[in-house]
Amino acid sequence: MLQQPTARLVRGAALAGGLAVLSLTSACSGAEGGTGADRGGSSVPPVTAAPAAGVVAPAKVEVIAGLTGCTAKIRIDAEELRQGVCHTEEADYLITTFPEERYKETWLEAASIYGGQYLVGARWVVSAQPKLLTGFRPKLGGTIRQLGATGPSAAPSAP
Template sequence: MGRTYRELLAVALLCGIALTGCSSSEAKPAAPSPSVSPPVTGTVEQIAAHLGCKPEIHTDAEQLREGRCGTGANVFSVTTFPAEKYKQAWLYEAGGWGGWYVVGPGWTVSASTKEAAVSRQKKLGGSLVDGSKVQKGTPPAT
């Protein structure tokens, strides 16, 4: 998941939030797996520290803050949200891109494979979401 992919995803999220701000529908991403432990909370930097990473911040917007960690094929994003509605909108937009996500209260961490997601989940808690199974359709209410 390269830099351009994540930038497009962030733009899509911001556009999706703008377009769905008045929606009253309740679309939800694919049912996440049960959490393996109580999920961590915190800033992008605090969550990334649990993974042994010092993130490079790439998006710092009102609806989300995103940092990137890793190199080459091991690049992943740590994204935090000021409200759950923004996280749900982000997951909705991410659905078309596939990948895996570890999802906690107010945050998501990306992974290119299920194995990488499971490894991050063991350190962070939270739930696993298969991005290829996020239900698109009616955008979530924001």
């Protein structure tokens, strides 16, 4: 079924568009060290360079896509981020790059409401199914981050 990845792509596009508007209307600089939601929960040790490819990020969407075996279709080309989508037989996934680390951290903070795992490198993020992220990590480097989902909680029970 392609419904779940498609829904994730739609949420990702909405998130990216919201982030673009947020960065234009907001004067905040983002957190240098990140937040607890975007750092915690990952038991995978960090990797800074892509051992298999010998590439050190930051990289362009097209370069990351090539390393993962696809040709990305650019969906967003804004000052704050570039985002491409890859369609493969295995799955669809998003590659997002940022001109500055603070934009990436802001994007990750906003994405934490959706939860899930993301492959995160220097000024780039790959959004894909966990099994794909594990396969991409030796090629791209980076760290797999588990972001916590937040949302409505159950109503308190009556006494």
